[in-house]
Amino acid sequence: MKSPLRSTRALVLWLALVLSSGSSLAWGPHSEITQAAVDTLGPDSALLRRLGPETAHLREYCWMADWRRQLHREAGVWFYADDYLLFPRMTTHRDHLCPDVELTYEPYFRRALQALRTETPANAVRWIGSIMHFTEDTGSPPHAAEIRGDVHSKMENWVDGKAIKIGGYHPQLLGATDDEAVVGFVKRMDGLIAFSKERAERAKPFVVSGDRSATEPIVLESALESSRVVADLLFTLGELADQRNSDGADLRGMVSAMAPRGLEKIPAKIVLIGTDYSTLADPDGHYEFHQLPPGKYRVSVLQPGSAVTSAEVMLVANQAVERKFALPADPVAGNLMRNSSLGTVWLSATQPDAWYPVKSRIEGPYWEGEMVPLEKARTYRLQISWKDPSAGRIGIRLRKSGDMSQLPEEPGPVSPGEKPIEFKSDGGFAQVLIFTAGAPSSIAVSVALAAVE
Numbered sequence: 049m050k051s052p053l054r055s056t057r058a059l060v061l062w063l064a065l066v067l068s069s070g071s072s073l074a075w076g077p078h079s080e081i082t083q084a085a086v087d088t089l090g091p092d093s094a095l096l097r098r099l100g101p102e103t104a105h106l107r108e109y110c111w112m113a114d115w116r117r118q119l120h121r122e123a124g125v126w127f128y129a130d131d132y133l134l135f136p137r138m139t140t141h142r143d144h145l146c147p148d149v150e151l152t153y154e155p156y157f158r159r160a161l162q163a164l165r166t167e168t169p170a171n172a173v174r175w176i177g178s179i180m181h182f183t184e185d186t187g188s189p190p191h192a193a194e195i196r197g198d199v200h201s202k203m204e205n206w207v208d209g210k211a212i213k214i215g216g217y218h219p220q221l222l223g224a225t226d227d228e229a230v231v232g233f234v235k236r237m238d239g240l241i242a243f244s245k246e247r248a249e250r251a252k253p254f255v256v257s258g259d260r261s262a263t264e265p266i267v268l269e270s271a272l273e274s275s276r277v278v279a280d281l282l283f284t285l286g287e288l289a290d291q292r293n294s295d296g297a298d299l300r301g302m303v304s305a306m307a308p309r310g311l312e313k314i315p316a317k318i319v320l321i322g323t324d325y326s327t328l329a330d331p332d333g334h335y336e337f338h339q340l341p342p343g344k345y346r347v348s349v350l351q352p353g354s355a356v357t358s359a360e361v362m363l364v365a366n367q368a369v370e371r372k373f374a375l376p377a378d379p380v381a382g383n384l385m386r387n388s389s390l391g392t393v394w395l396s397a398t399q400p401d402a403w404y405p406v407k408s409r410i411e412g413p414y415w416e417g418e419m420v421p422l423e424k425a426r427t428y429r430l431q432i433s434w435k436d437p438s439a440g441r442i443g444i445r446l447r448k449s450g451d452m453s454q455l456p457e458e459p460g461p462v463s464p465g466e467k468p469i470e471f472k473s474d475g476g477f478a479q480v481l482i483f484t485a486g487a488p489s490s491i492a493v494s495v496a497l498a499a500v501e
Contacts, residue, residue: 074114074201075188077271080209082110082180085278088217095164095286102169109177110184116141117404118450119314119419119477125331126313128402128418132174135159135324139396144185146194146241152182153237154230157281159324161226164289166337167327176285180278183237187274189248189267192241199255203248206260207267214275219283229284240277244270296339297363299347303333305375308353308382309499310423316375317386319394319401321346321358326394348393349373350386350401356393380431380496384420385480388495390488400488415488417480419450420497424475427500431468432482432492439491440484444469448476470500 086106089096096103115129133141137155142148156179163175185191190200222236223229247270254262303316315329320337323345329335342365348358354375361371378388386402387393393401404416422428432442480497482488488495 074204075185075191076205077207077209077212078110078181078184079107080212081184081187081271081275081278082106084212084214084272084275085219085282088214088219088279089282089286093283093286094290095282098164098286098289099169099173102173105173106177106180109174110180112174112177113144113181113185117419117452119421121313121421121450124313125315126311127174127315127328130418131317131326131328132171132178134395135326136395137324139399142182144182145191145196146186146245149182149186149191150237150241152179153234156182157230157233157285158226161229161285161288162324163327164285165291165293165339166325168330168336170330171327176282179281183240183278183281184274186237187240187244187270187277189244189251189270192244192270193248193252195248195252199252202260203251203255203263203267206255206263207271208264209271211268212271212275214272214279217276217279219276219279221287222280222284223288226288229288233281233284236277236280240273243273293339293341295342295365297342297365298336298338298368299340299345299361299363299371300334300336300368301371301373303329303335303349303351303373303375305333305351305354306377307351308384310421311352311384314352316349316351316373318373319348319350321348321394347371347373349375350393351375352384352386353378353382355379356387356389356391378496379494380498382498382501383496385417385495385497390482390492390495392487392489398487403482403488411483413485414481414483416445417482417495417497419447419477419479421450422446422473422476422478423499424473427470427472428478428497429468429470429500430478430480430495430497432496433494434491435489435493436491439486440482440488442469442495443481443483444471444497445479445481446471446473446476447479448474450477 112129112132116133118129120127120129142152160175160179163172188204190203222232247266251263251266317328318335319326327335340363342363344362346358347361350356355378357373357375361369363369387400390400395401402418406414406416430444480495484491
């Protein structure tokens with residue numbers, strides 16, 4: 049019989065290999081494709097007027113979907129990429145190759161448009177980054193042709209990014225209404241798939257033979273067409289975003305909380321239960337929604353170090369409501385986990401926010417927490433408040449990098465009833481694992497990962 053530690057290490061190795069193989073399938077010139085598309089819009093375009101200085105982030109956020117499950121860290125703010133990738137209409141990550149990527153077109157198009165109309169430019173530009181990524185990945189020849197492995201990686205990276213320019217291209221409006229634009233966007237994407245699939249078939253013999261010079265011009269054709277499609281996408285989003293709800297209502301306010309040490313830059317996430325509406329507060333705690341449909345909403349707020357807080361808000365047409373949230377501290381001081389109570393909040397009735405279901409042939413089903421950054425040379429304690437200790441066990445996974453493709457180090461799971469796990473950190477990241485066949489809330493009241501002071 050395998051020991052828990054040995055079998056878990058085998059599981060980790062298998063997961064790392066799977067994730068690594070997916071990570072290597074990266075369409076190299078995302079930023080160049082994006083910039084070429086943005087350059088066609090002109091300074092007076094509706095999208096650039098709405099985004100303002102945030103437009104410059106499009107070159108970076110076009111990688112958003114490749115950051116899934118990761119904590120993205122910038123100078124002034126950190127955020128979990130999944131806050132711009134998962135929402136009630138899309139509760140799981142999709143493959144970036146055809147045909148699975150085709151499932152992303154409508155929901156992410158509508159979510160980006162929603163963000164432009166209802167959220168701040170800083171939030172909207174990140175949602176736009178997500179739909180751009182799926183659009184651009186579709187245009188990668190091996191993505192369109194469903195080619196994996198070494199040929200895939202070479203084919204989509206044997207291209208000169210500096211040659212991606214589409215000056216003189218005039219972006220096309222994909223539809224005059226939201227529904228028309230969705231139909232037009234999907235049709236445009238179908239054309240991009242056919243275009244790039246044909247280029248993949250032409251380029252494949254040259255890739256197999258190692259002839260990069262013959263491959264590059266063919267792949268460049270797909271990169272240029274991808275950029276034209278992104279230009280149409282951005283132009284359409286900007287034009288439609290200006291269509292206002294005549295009865296729209298605003299909701300804004302301030303979130304105050306005591307953030308745990310090391311996570312002060314992770315802002316609060318504000319969600320409207322039963323809808324796709326969500327946003328992140330700014331670094332000072334201010335949040336805002338614009339042009340929401342009037343009605344009663346249940347608002348919930350999540351932030352590391354605090355208990356999930358909810359309240360009902362009534363919005364009236366053409367009026368603004370200010371609602372402040374003072375978040376109570378988590379029962380365990382300094383808890384680094386979001387949604388430590390393991391309850392379903394917004395994403396799905398069967399999936400707790402900030403937790404991920406995993407099905408393993410080796411260990412069986414378990415739940416995996418978000419990437420939590422650790423400080424070097426500090427001691428941490430993982431502890432769980434059990435409801436039914438016999439129904440599961442808990443573990444900790446340590447990673448030197450927040451990149452999911454990197455092989456983690458792991459101490460192994462701990463059986464229920466044992467003392468909390470304590471470990472000294474070398475920095476990097478930790479993920480909490482809860483091994484159970486059902487919902488984690490069925491066996492536990494809460495989970496905490498905090499530094500030992």
